Amino acid sequence: MKPPSHLKRSRDHAGDAVRDVDAAGAPREIGRILDRPPALANEALRGGARLTRRWCHGELHADLPGMPGHVVMGYYGAAQDCSWRQGGSRKASRTRPGSITLIPEGHDGRWDVEGPIEVSHVYLSNDRLLAATEVLAKGRPIELVGRICFDDPSASRVLEMLSIEAEQGDAASSLFAEQAVDLLCLQLVRAHSSLGAAPAAPRKGLADWQVKRVTTYMRDFLDRELGLDELAGLVDLSRHHFCTAFRLATGQTPHEWLVALRMTRARQLLASHDLPVTSVALAVGYQTPSAFASSFRKATGVTPTAFRAAL
Known part of the structure; x- marks a missing residue:
């Protein structure tokens, strides 16, 4: 294992410009x-x-x-x-x-x-x-x-x-x-350096196993509506405490987390040209193509059709 080296500065012949290096x-x-x-x-x-x-x-x-x-x-x-x-x-x-x-x-x-x-x-x-x-x-x-x-x-x-x-x-x-x-x-x-490395902040909110349980459940049932009470019940919390603890642990609300999972799965399905966009929408929990297209565009900046065409 190569140890981390001290960083050294180098300059070009003029003495005042940073030398470009091979970034490949x-x-x-x-x-x-x-x-x-x-x-x-x-x-x-x-x-x-x-x-x-x-x-x-x-x-x-x-x-x-x-x-x-x-x-x-x-x-x-x-x-x-x-x-x-x-x-x-x-x-x-x-x-x-x-x-x-x-x-x-x-x-x-x-x-x-x-x-x-x-x-x-x-x-x-x-x-x-x-x-x-x-x-x-x-x-x-x-x-x-x-x-x-x-x-x-x-x-x-x-x-x-x-x-x-x-x-x-x-x-x-x-x-x-x-x-x-x-x-x-x-x-x-x-x-993040020897001059001032910040300590890791203590973890708050849900434990790792709780986040994993909720995430696995969301992935297993992406094609249907998932309520807060249903998700909170997975970790034996009230919906209010669940929402707060989930956000502290992940930085996102349960809804934002679920949408991100849906968009990730949608990208995978869109990569297969065998599935119509309508079928992709249903597979990730959207009842209409228009609702799916709106959510997908908000997350990626392009429509599902444009995303597929660019692959």
Whole structure:
């Protein structure tokens, strides 16, 4: 296992511009172990930073070698169990909106992710990270801390904005993305580094096994209406206490969680051109194609028909 290295800054011959580096290494390694490679934006940003659009990939059970640069991941939609083994240590959590995963440069490990999940990535070089945080670091060496599905609403929101800008590809979008990447770097250093690593917040709300029981039940009955009393009964809580505890544990309401599961399943079914859109709608709990199309478009930005056509 390669130990995390101190980050060093390098400059070009003019002495005042961050040197671009080959950004293909990390996305290539990650793409090698996924069923769908990272959906990279066309252009690299300053310092070799690369963005991805939001995309879905299936479950993952593989070893990932240490990579050049740092990888930051944001999550969308339905949650999945996730674990990262490195040496004799193991970290486990659950992918969920509002959380991030951070793989520092050189950190290898074994990944087990139940799928499918919807994600976006940002790939950062050491140069870009330190250039963006020079005032904060004041010349001190920095080591990033490995995180897995760690609650960080600030970094998660920046990742979401960057995933949107990755879809655009125009000059204004690139300028916005450059500033947002600097903001992400600042948050990583102040909350996830040797200069100021934030402690993990204590878990609140439902226990992991309770969230898993409710989630499994939702998946088993996506094709019908599910009431709050019915879901709360699975964990022996009143509907009021269930809603509060569920939101504390996942960051989403039970309804938002259920819709995310429905949309994930809908994407899978739409990938098969054998099923009419009406049948897909019924399979994920929508009685009319119009209600399904409205919900799907709100979640993905496109209609079910347009999503299928783009596959």
